[in-house]
Amino acid sequence: MADAVRPEKASSQTLKGVLGVRDLVFSGTIAPGERLSEISVSEHLGISRTPIRAALARLEQEGILEAIPSGGYAVRQFSVADVADAIELRGVLEGTAARLAAERGITPSCLANLRQLIRDLDAAVTGPVETLDLDGYIAFNAQFHEMIAELSGSRIIQRELERVMQLPFSGPSAFLNAQTSVPAFRTSLVFGQMQHRAIAHAIEMREGARAEAVTREHARLARINLDFVLKDPALMQRVPGLVLVSN
Amino acid sequence: MADAVRPEKASSQTLKGVLGVRDLVFSGTIAPGERLSEISVSEHLGISRTPIRAALARLEQEGILEAIPSGGYAVRQFSVADVADAIELRGVLEGTAARLAAERGITPSCLANLRQLIRDLDAAVTGPVETLDLDGYIAFNAQFHEMIAELSGSRIIQRELERVMQLPFSGPSAFLNAQTSVPAFRTSLVFGQMQHRAIAHAIEMREGARAEAVTREHARLARINLDFVLKDPALMQRVPGLVLVSN
DNA sequence: GCGATACATCTTGTATACAACCACCGGGCG
DNA sequence: CGCCCGGTGGTTGTATACAAGATGTATCGC
Incomplete structure (x- = not known):
């Protein structure tokens, strides 16, 4: 909502990635706990892996993803x-x-x-x-x-x-x-x-x-x-x- | 200190980057408010730009760097x-x-x-x-x-x-x-x-x-x-x- | 002489190719 | 029959090459 007006550093592709993954998560396309691979997300959104990587890192510190010990991210699960x-x-x-x-x-x-x-x-x-x-x-x-x-x-x-x-x-x-x-x-x-x-x-x-x-x-x-x-x-x-x- | 035992996702180069930049900042090599370019850091530490980029993003959310509107990062200044x-x-x-x-x-x-x-x-x-x-x-x-x-x-x-x-x-x-x-x-x-x-x-x-x-x-x-x-x-x-x- | 514009350089953002790692699966050995 | 070991696929981590943007400067025009 208010996040749309936050240019910070994401000029275009990274921002698209953040928004895209957010939608993917909140729309329920990806279930909580499910691992999401950079490559599948990048294909799904038509963006290269590099900005997707940045977007995923952002979303982790935002709290809706969590880092997996072996690398990669999963949708965070809340009680x-x-x-x-x-x-x-x-x-x-x-x-x-x-x-x-x-x-x-x-x-x-x-x-x-x-x-x-x-x-x-x-x-x-x-x-x-x-x-x-x-x-x-x-x-x-x-x-x-x-x-x-x-x-x-x-x-x-x-x-x-x-x-x-x-x-x-x-x-x-x-x-x-x-x-x-x-x-x-x-x-x-x-x-x-x-x-x-x-x-x-x-x-x-x-x-x-x-x-x-x-x-x-x-x-x-x-x-x-x-x-x-x-x-x-x-x-x-x-x-x-x-x-x-x-x- | 306790950060050494945080593998999270930084396997090697990114971690080196985080530690290296942290040292650069805390040793006073880079003054507060000063902008730090990815390329100079990457040359200084002998690491490619990609992990440096990740390291810088990490250090921003850690709070010792801040994002510059036009892109890039600067050492955060505290009162x-x-x-x-x-x-x-x-x-x-x-x-x-x-x-x-x-x-x-x-x-x-x-x-x-x-x-x-x-x-x-x-x-x-x-x-x-x-x-x-x-x-x-x-x-x-x-x-x-x-x-x-x-x-x-x-x-x-x-x-x-x-x-x-x-x-x-x-x-x-x-x-x-x-x-x-x-x-x-x-x-x-x-x-x-x-x-x-x-x-x-x-x-x-x-x-x-x-x-x-x-x-x-x-x-x-x-x-x-x-x-x-x-x-x-x-x-x-x-x-x-x-x-x-x-x- | 001052301002504006265009160019050059440096910067970050993006894409892709490569390497290393992990996990899973199958086969062989005990 | 079970456990261990090696291979193989897929994943993330890294490097580099390229593009786009910004910034500063120098020159030209007024």
Whole structure:
């Protein structure tokens, strides 16, 4: 999603390889645990082995592939516990980012942006549940979490947070798309937005401990959504990364 | 140090490349911010460009190089604040690992291992400060921190913790080597060991909050050591990664 | 004299050919 | 009949050759 705007070093073929293999994995063409050979991938995508090699290495550090001891890569397999841990980890890191933002203070202009974002999110969830602007909420929600990372004022934390969110199911919007049709879920967005306000307020008031605690708890919303989605196979298929989860 | 025992996928040439470039960077041959071209590195190490390319990509995700927008890599430059943040980050992650270990509980055999490690560390710091077994302490200390990561019972956390420790100055033993000659430092080891005991006790007693808090604070010892080392250029040179720190 | 454009050189990105390694399979020997 | 050993296929690891892009410089025009 946001990865499309990351030129980094992949000019063309390598990027094609990354995207292609990602699709191969998330579409379920290659089963979790299955080994994938450079040559077959390169033939399948019509790209030479060299960029495929680079793409595979990238995807390994991205977390959806794992290196095999004897060489080569296999599709990484996740358990439900892994997903829960990834969510917990995101909560811990975002909580730290929020705490640092509160402790170190943020500039007035940043505060203005933060408040604007809160207003945008408010607008998206205000009114009767039927008229919620879900797409807008998802976009602003992603922006909000991105901003928390920035406000920490720490390149190191920011970088690590970006890394953790690369896992397909640990992002803040991972389970949102799946549940558009579930009524109870929509009201939970309102609750999530209350937490957003609390986080922003804590940062503004420089209440570090509160900012951290609330942000951590906020991430556990994803955990709840995960449990919910797991009960319904139809919903599971709408969460892209969940094909990697075994049991 | 512990990287030598990581075959992963680098059989020979790529590994040589990683080690070679690492040395080039840490020896100060290449200044922070300086661009390093594949061809010059490949000539310098007598290796073809292909494995060098892989090595450079590895070192980028390891954190000591950064990708240049126009292609290629440069030696990453760190500020003192970055180092402090990396230490904070390690504390947060280790704290989480310790909390999870406490909350989820550990097996009796793991507990026995943990206690044994505490005894080993005790033995290394017992007695007059002149006779401290510093090398032993460093080794057991590294083992202790590794064990905390394992006890979390989470592959995800463990993997992330390993990643963060790859930064040369964020490991638990990063500043220990440098200060063998400083008397005041040695007594701080005793204090650190008290924290080790508290962490182990908290995990055993399943006191998650305490385990997390103490482990976080324990990491800040490194922060103190950092401030101390920064005052003395002679000491700075004994911490390998500190050549990457600019101001 | 200054700016812009075109060229030259160096850089990385890509493709392909070769070598080494691992694993599997078959046959022979104990 | 089982185990060990050697061959063979396929895989990844490495080297090199080529193409495309970027950057810096020099020259030409204004």
